[in-house]
Amino acid sequence: MTKLLSLVRNENMKIYYRPRTWIMVALLLFAEGLIAVVQKTYGGDTQGQALTYINAAVSLDVLVFIFAAVIASEIVAGEFTWGTIKLLLIRPANRSKILLSKYIAVLLFLLFLLIVLFVSSVFIGLIVFGTGADAVPVSFGNIVQEYGYNLVELVMNVTFAFMISTVFRSSSLALSLSFLIMFASNTAMAILIGLEKEWAKYILYANTDLSVYAAGKQPPFEGMTLGFSVTMLLLYYVFFIGLSWMIFNKRDVAG
DSSP states (O other), X not given: OXXXXXXXXXXXXXXXXXXXXXXXXXXXXXXXXXXXHHHHHHSSSOTTOHHHHHHHHGGGHHHHHHHHHHHHHHTTHHHHHTTOHHHHHTSSSOHHHHHHHHHHHHHHHHXXXXXXXXXXXXXXXXXXXXXXXXXXXXXXXXXXXHXXXXXXXXXXXXXXXXXXXXXXXOHHHHHHHHHHHHHHHHHHHHHHHHTTOGGGGGSGGGTSOGGGGGGGOOOSSTTOOHHHHHHHHHHHHHHHHHHHHHHHHHOOOOO
C-alpha cells in the first residue's frame, strides 16, 4: 500500500509540476468568467441569479473532459514516447501497481478539475450575482446531482482514453478517438434512437446519462432500466480496465 501511495504521489507530481496543468485550470476559470460576463451583460436584472449562473457553469464539464483526456491519453503512452518506460519498470513495484497509480492519478485530476469548476462557480455566482431569490426552477441540490450524473460519463470517457493510451501507446490516437467518440456519440445515438434500433441499447453511450431515470424521464429505448444501464456501464468499465491491465503487463519493452 505504501508503494502504491508513493507511486500515486509521483504521478501527481508529474501532472501538477507542469505549467500546462495550471494553464488548463486558468482556461477553465476564464471560461467561467466569460459566462458570468455574458449573463451579467445580457441577462437583464441579474441580481440574485447566482443559481442561474452556477447551473449554466455545469456545461463547462466539457472542458473538464478535454483537459482530463489530455492527461489520460499521454500518462502511459508518453512513457513510451519519451523513452522513460524502462526506467519506470525497473522500480521494485510491479506493473499492476504502476498502471493503477497512473489511473488513480488521472481520476484524481478529473476530480480536482470538477471541484475547481464547482467551487469557483459558487464563489463567482455569489460575488457577481448576489444571494437574492432566483427565478430559475433549480435548486442547489439539483446542481450537485447533475455533477454526480456528469461524473459517471466523465469517468467512462476518461477511462476509455486511458485504455487507448495503454493499448496503442499513442497519446494522439487516444485523444483523437476520445474526442471523436465523445462529441459524435450524441448524434449517433439520436440517429439510432430515431431508427428504433433495439440493439443500440447495449452501446456504452446509450447508458452513460443516468439522469434519464430521474423524475420519470423516458429512457432511450423501451425496457431500459437504471439497473440495466448500471450493469452495462460496469461491464464496459471492467473491459476497459481489464484490457489495459492485460496489455500493459504482457507488453515487451526490451526493444
